[in-house]
Amino acid sequence: MVRLVLRRSEETAASPAEAAAAVASQRGDVLDNSGRTMLVSVANSDVAASLRDALPGWVISEQVQRIQVPDTRLKIGANG
Numbered sequence: 001m002v003r004l005v006l007r008r009s010e011e012t013a014a015s016p017a018e019a020a021a022a023v024a025s026q027r028g029d030v031l032d033n034s035g036r037t038m039l040v041s042v043a044n045s046d047v048a049a050s051l052r053d054a055l056p057g058w059v060i061s062e063q064v065q066r067i068q069v070p071d072t073r074l075k076i077g078a079n080g
Helices: 018-026 047-055
Strands: 002-008 027-031 037-042 056-062
Touching: 002 018, 002 047, 018 027, 018 037, 018 047, 037 047, 047 056
Parallel strands: none
Antiparallel strands: 002 037, 002 056, 027 037
């Protein structure tokens, strides 16, 4: 499963309900919908290309894994 982030970039673009219907037609699931931004889960990354064709005005990108930032705060130890 691949997670995609869909962001509505133009007012003339399809509505969020139409975008959710397009995702459902590709057998995908909408995980979160905040109006202008949606997080969806689809079978593979090839679906992203077909969604780009079906949803002009929407920016569609894969969700990438976040890199953990190390904790650089000083820690006081009880040595001694």
